[in-house]
Amino acid sequence: xxxxxxxxxxxxxxxxxxxxxxxxxxxxxxxxxxxxxxxxxxxxxxxxxxxxxxxxxxxxxxxxxxxxxxxxxxxxxxxxxxxxxxxxxxxxxxxxxxxxxxxxxxxxxxxxxxxxxxxxxxxxxxxxxxxxxxxxxxxxxxxxxxxxxxxxxxxxxxxxxxxxxxxxxxxxxxxxxxxxxxx
Amino acid sequence: xxxxxxxxxxxxxxxxxxxxxxxxxxxxxxxxxxxxxxxxxxxxxxxxxxxxxxxxxxxxxxxxxxxxxxxxxxxxxxxxxxxxxxxxxxxxxxxxxxxxxxxxxxxxxxxxxxxxxxxxxxxxxxxxxxxxxxxxxxxxxxxxxxxxxxxxxxxxxxxxxxxxxxxxxxxxxxxxxxxxxxxxxxxxxxxxxxxxxxxxxxxxxxxxxxxxxxxxxxxxxxxxxxxxxxxxxxxxxxxxxxxxxxxxxxxxxxxxxxxxxxxxxxxxxxxxxxxxxxxxxxxxxxxxxxxxxxxxxxxxxxxxxxxxxxxxxxxxxxxxxxxxxxxxxxxxxxxxxxxxxxxxxxxxxxxxxxxxxxxxxxxxxxxxxxxxxxxxxxxxxxxxxxxxxxxxxxxxxxxxxxxxxxxxxxxxxxxxxxxxxxxxxxxxxxxxxxxxxxxxxxxxxxxxxxxxxxxxxxxxxxxxxxxxxxxxxxxxxxxxxxxxxxxxxxxxxxxxxxxxxxxxxxxxxxxxxxxxxxxxxxxx
Numbered sequence: 089x090x091x092x093x094x095x096x097x098x099x100x101x102x103x104x105x106x107x108x109x110x111x112x113x114x115x116x117x118x119x120x121x122x123x124x125x126x127x128x129x130x131x132x133x134x135x136x137x138x139x140x141x142x143x144x145x146x147x148x149x150x151x152x153x154x155x156x157x158x159x160x161x162x163x164x165x166x167x168x169x170x171x172x173x174x175x176x177x178x179x180x181x182x183x184x185x186x187x188x189x190x191x192x193x194x195x196x197x198x199x200x201x202x203x204x205x206x207x208x209x210x211x212x213x214x215x216x217x218x219x220x221x222x223x224x225x226x227x228x229x230x231x232x233x234x235x236x237x238x239x240x241x242x243x244x245x246x247x248x249x250x251x252x253x254x255x256x257x258x259x260x261x262x263x264x265x266x267x268x269x270x271x
Numbered sequence: 272x273x274x275x276x277x278x279x280x281x282x283x284x285x286x287x288x289x290x291x292x293x294x295x296x297x298x299x300x301x302x303x304x305x306x307x308x309x310x311x312x313x314x315x316x317x318x319x320x321x322x323x324x325x326x327x328x329x330x331x332x333x334x335x336x337x338x339x340x341x342x343x344x345x346x347x348x349x350x351x352x353x354x355x356x357x358x359x360x361x362x363x364x365x366x367x368x369x370x371x372x373x374x375x376x377x378x379x380x381x382x383x384x385x386x387x388x389x390x391x392x393x394x395x396x397x398x399x400x401x402x403x404x405x406x407x408x409x410x411x412x413x414x415x416x417x418x419x420x421x422x423x424x425x426x427x428x429x430x431x432x433x434x435x436x437x438x439x440x441x442x443x444x445x446x447x448x449x450x451x452x453x454x455x456x457x458x459x460x461x462x463x464x465x466x467x468x469x470x471x472x473x474x475x476x477x478x479x480x481x482x483x484x485x486x487x488x489x490x491x492x493x494x495x496x497x498x499x500x501x502x503x504x505x506x507x508x509x510x511x512x513x514x515x516x517x518x519x520x521x522x523x524x525x526x527x528x529x530x531x532x533x534x535x536x537x538x539x540x541x542x543x544x545x546x547x548x549x550x551x552x553x554x555x556x557x558x559x560x561x562x563x564x565x566x567x568x569x570x571x572x573x574x575x576x577x578x579x580x581x582x583x584x585x586x587x588x589x590x591x592x593x594x595x596x597x598x599x600x601x602x603x604x605x606x607x608x609x610x611x612x613x614x615x616x617x618x619x620x621x622x623x624x625x626x627x628x629x630x631x632x633x634x635x636x637x638x639x640x641x642x643x644x645x646x647x648x649x650x651x652x653x654x655x656x657x658x659x660x661x662x663x664x665x666x667x668x669x670x671x672x673x674x675x676x677x678x679x680x681x682x683x684x685x686x687x688x689x690x691x692x693x694x695x696x697x698x699x700x701x702x703x704x705x706x707x708x709x710x711x712x713x714x715x716x717x718x719x720x721x722x723x724x725x726x727x728x729x730x731x732x733x734x735x736x737x738x739x740x741x742x743x744x745x746x747x748x749x750x751x752x753x754x755x756x757x758x759x760x761x762x763x764x765x766x767x768x769x770x771x772x773x774x775x776x777x778x779x780x781x782x783x784x785x786x787x788x789x790x791x792x793x794x795x
Contacts (some may be wrong), residue, residue, distance in 0.1 A: 102443070
């Protein structure tokens, strides 16, 4: 084989390798990381809707759950938990609410994104009902109490006495096909 | 023009065209070397600003915002502008000469890969003059500092990184193709000079990880401008993901910087020991082992992010494992010198200093690899001291050694040995005064990347700054030595500049003719 042909082969193979690594960094690493966090429960992301199966309530134990709310930089709504914290027994379903108020003159749609610390307890925090499972449309000037029902798993590791649940609210009006129909 | 390259005598138009359109590996090597030296001086000037501000506690010379831009730009310019192009320049000059090839395999791509670099650095440097200033988030540009809280100029920074990455990838492909396809008959892989070996392994590392860096900055670009949330916790992403992606690039990157330096030292020490390199094949396998391990240890840069204990232990032990092949190399260099007929010309002095100081930096690296201890060392001046021992006393010393070693071959003139040795001692002493005290500062708890510090750190910072100024002066001496050699050096026409030198590059005349090995040489 001539040198030119072998050079071309090296170039093509290397460019494929480089393009592959670029794709790996953007399309494989982030999902892999998410999957890893989901399996290990690291990273603080809570799971999807949970169907309560076990009604055993561990009354011997008390866990304080704190609530935090924050707005993404471009989000003008008033958004806050209606109570700062609650003390619950593991296994006991608890309902709390977040308060949201669209203070603008426009109909808007928001999406709340949860995060939980300490980051190894995400697997033990179950939500049977949550406003965060869907987006939250509010007409101009409207306000709403957004409902959340959660159960702390009785298997919560010993030594964890308090958990903080945080929601950040995003403006996703532009990403929703027809914001008015959401109302 | 028919014979040889255009010189100034042919008019400046022809002269400039020669350099802009050149496809000659020696011209491109020269361009890379001068460019990297210019960047080295610029990054050094930034370092002088940093050390001048840190000379005394309190804010004297610059504002903290500008200090942050200086630390960031110093790191970026030194890593991507000075050290990497310097070794690419050496590769361009020496690899064809060492393997008996007439030129690089892909000369036009070679031209392109050099000439996009000045644009990348023009873009990067121009950010300093923009409203809001240049990059101020550290050379590791962790999100969200580099996304949510970044200055407007961050998009220019991202574009500059993309161009540098493209340049490195093209340069590497060229080296791989040259080494695989253009070796002289008889030169099998296991007979290649070690500099060629270390570079071809480095080139594979570059092709593998520069795209990951490009991916990281692309994700930043999308987070900043197109509403994605790769690194934004608020949108379902994770800033820690950035650190994983960055260090997946970043750890192989440190070996990209040091492996060619290993190669240079492995050429120089046998020459001045007048003995063949001890343990050639173990050197090759050690280099490959280091390159492989570099992919599986990245998270030791981020022990403090809150990893599970199993992860900390894995990354700790895997990192420590790298000390084994590195130790093989150090012992081989020492054994090469053992019972050799040693002489101590300037390249040898720099190489021995390299072995000693790099090993020192390697040991502090071992300290940092202990996950439990790293909780204290993390982000302190101990880390700064560690990586300057391996990057400066490692890569820069070996690069300087390479310049003195091959300068007579490049320009046909001999440097002034006294001046060379003076420069070595000024550099060696200045370097240690500058960076040794930073270990003490770090162990005492001084955090890195701040424009000010507590009074208890005052004295050692002053010492460190004085050392940094001396070391900066040593680089001006190096520039002087090189220019003085080119202009007034004693002409030398011997093919073999150094008595003990071996290899095909010492079979061509000095200065090396514009075209060499038009016919492949005989290699036994």
